Amino acid sequence: MSRSKALGAPSAPKVLGGKLPRIDGPLKVSGRATYTSDISLPGMLYAVPVRSTIASGRVVAIDDRVARKMLGVRAIYYRGNIRPFFRSGPAQGFSGLIDEKRPPFEDDVVRYYGQYVAVAVAQTMEQAKAAADAVRVQYAADAHNVERRLVAEKSLETDSERGDAEGAFKSAPVQIDQTYVTPTEVHNPIELHATVAAWEGDRVTLYETTQAVMNHREVLYQMLGVPKENVRVVSHFLGSGFGGKLWPWSHSILAAGVAREVGAPVKLVVTRQAMFETVGHRPRTQQRFRLGATRDGKLVSMQHEYLNETSILDAYKEDCGEATPFMYSVPNLRVASALARRNIGTPTAMRGPGAVPGLFAMESAMDELAIALNMDPIELRRRNEPLQDESTKLPFSSRHLVECMQVGAEKFGWARRDPRVGAMKRDGLTIGWGMATCSWGAMRSDAQATVEIQRDGTMSVTTATQDIGTGTYTVLALVASEATGIPLDKIDVGLGDTTLPPGPISGGSWATASVIPAVSAAARAAVRSLLTLSTSGKNAAFAGATPDDLHFANGRAARKSDPSSGVPLGDVLARANVRAAVGSGQSRTTFGGEESRKYSLHSFGAQFAEVTWQPETARLRVSRFVSVIDAGRMINPKPARNQIEGAVVMGIGMALFEEARYDKRYGAPINSNLADYIVSTNADAPAIDVTFLDYPDLVLNELGARGVGEIGLAGTAAAITAAVHHATGVRVRELPVRIEDLLRA
């Protein structure tokens, strides 16, 4: 189990709300943090899959005669010569989820380019790669479809509806009717997906790049056909996932399967190219957004009809209408959606799934409406601020969107804005300003944690959630420290292992909100058990007292009435002949829970972007960004700020650069590398000013903390394209904004 020691962490007088650096920081910057692909086991072999070079058709024959005899090669596996895999059954809540449900080699049909059709196993990675390249696969190719323009496979289904949206739109004095497109985006975390599978008899340990060890086990035991308790999944550090590592992908099942066949540990690292094919992506969306309003800017109708691409077998829905029903006050509304099937790998959740592309459409349409009304975009939103969630008729647990806009406007200097296109100049460049709002759900899921206070004054905190680079190790140490008074440098946090108490997935921005109450309860329970031990038994330190008479501070149990009565905790445990004072805690999910029946739970924010534009060279850059986020109480603002800043940088990529393009003849993602699929570089990242409003959301949990992992990406692209329009007069409705678009200015 990995223990992330609080290495030289400075002691803050009030730990919560302080700016604590990550306790795992020194391990990471010194290279001692062991990531999945760093794991090396004795006798380990390497697996390299053979990826199909057609996007649709059948595998007719596989010739591995050459490959099998190559240096170092142990085996070539494909359909028919390896024990088949099962499908896993339907998920229960957030357990048992997998997006690409077909196990590798289930049939001989190829449905997307890059689908695994065989796998080579050899002593070194290079040998396995050479062997994989030498496997000759004969295909019978069929026509494939990777068309960019999406057409609904069935009629649209209603996601949310109130009033008469169509009628109200038709009679509205001001109308906006536009279609917005977001491209296929690939998560591209720097850490490649990887699995190291090691069997001992019929038990397997999977070192896995996963954001959800518990879910991974739930799926894998079913697919491998072994008892659940025989599967252990470990993920100590993750080089990020952005959602792409939430649910298992074929390579993990394949690695476990071939390791079982060859009887040796196997490492499989997915290549960057394959990461565009087999481990999910944010699907392309095409969203028609219609707004009807009165001349004074009151919304009367909102219609959001959207399509997203999905794979042939899996009906992945990108929930673009996530925020549409509650964001603004509008009496008549309809959100409806449908899928478009493509010969592509199965899509999956990517940072802010649904809301991020959805808010690009909605907030772009709102900006276009503000221009049509000749109204300040902040004023337009203020006039449509709802008093409650109008889709559920529930009060918001905590909504400060108007204040987000006000604070943002002040920080940004919005009052100085000249709304005329191209009117603002600085240093010989045209500048453009744009803003958008954002939201992301505030949720909590089930979580359990255990805290043990040891005789030597140290404490361990364990739960099977993950630190995906967001600072979970640090936050949990802080929470446990606050609950017990035990200093950070005496706290070990253990995460990312299915042998630990079940913890939540690191997704949906709810890991922190879910696990904090469990850890805090576990820590209090451990203290309580310590105090109970000091009052009971024949050697009790405080015989005759009740636990309520005592408190625990500075590593000692003492009478509340007499602080000098303190007994070191080691003595308390020794007298009771107990190894450690143990407490466990849990928190319940909000999904279907009481809170979600009484409240509408969301975070909100406002994004302000400045771009510079040089028409002579068609050069556009984001030069300044202000983000004001209402996400409850900030437990550790430093990593929280990192999350927003990182999301804004990603949002710049979404607005200006990122797009996976499929070659229509080969059906392959063609720019499947980081030179041709471009993301923001440091040089593209401007100064980013992040403010948290810090209103505790006590409906969600006792600390009032909501998650911040995703919300920073929401609204960012819309704020940027609004700024682009302000600078250039070009309204880009299909992302990314390209030089081609700007040359029209």
Added chain:
Amino acid sequence: MERFQYTRARTVSEAIGIAAHSSTAQQGAPVRYVAGGTTLVDLMKLGVERPTHLVDINKLGMNAIERTKEGGLRIGALVRNAALAHDPTVVRDYRALSEALLSGASAQLRNVATTSGNLLQRTRCMYFRNTAMACNKREPGSGCSAINGDNRTLAILGTSPHCIATNPSDMNVALVALDATIHVQGPKGTRTIPMQAFHLLPGDTPDRETVLEPGDLVTHITLPPPNARATSRYLKLRDRASYEFALASAAVVVEVAGGQFHYVRLAMGGVGTKPWRMSAVEERLTGAAVDDATIRDAAQLAVRDAKPQSENGFKVELAQRCLAHALRLATGLASI
């Protein structure tokens, strides 16, 4: 990756002796020199280059930057891109070269990439780099996937029905504008090749990219003495702010006298199948008044022969803006 033999050459003649056995010095060469390796090893991992013998030339010296007798510059083949870009003489007298180098790749790559390797870097055409797809440059006769494919970044000048790939180097564009000379030593002795004649048009043999023959080793590059009254600049346009190849770039060397263009050397990158010298534009500009109208007119002339592909029509406009702005920068009509 294929198995290959590796020799660390100790002398120039040893290196040439081994490479002379190669059947070709072009695509498919069984013997390759390796310098920084940032192009070659990358392509070997992709299976695009499959040499059976690598001759490491890193121990051959050839890494000095010296003044020539005539007052020009002699740049050893193994001078690293970073060293060349930051060399005080280059920064002062050949600014376009320094700017071109610094606009390319990343700091890490520039620290290891060499002058000769940069000169000989291969196209970034995505189909060339993907062995599952047809490409005349990689496999002559197999077809060109980029025509009617994803050709946004490819060429509009010098294309043929067989290949439309760009030469991606920034440095090469500056070298063309600066009238560089390539010095080669081969099995038959030494020879010099003007930079403009070094790279070939694709024609119907896109696998042949340069005039190099088996065994030819680039030993150094020379630049003529700088024109002390001229300003040289390099402007690179691309989607993001750094670490990306050019969509269009321009190297300009301009001397203005009496409000007129007196001396002009122009080359463009990102738009041609080789680093593209703009001789006709140079002629048009020489003697013309330095003003926006002249510059616009010159930019139009630069793309007169442009043949846009399905996805890169915007380059016709972008190239003009690029060349025009580079001229404005070099003549002081613009400052940023």
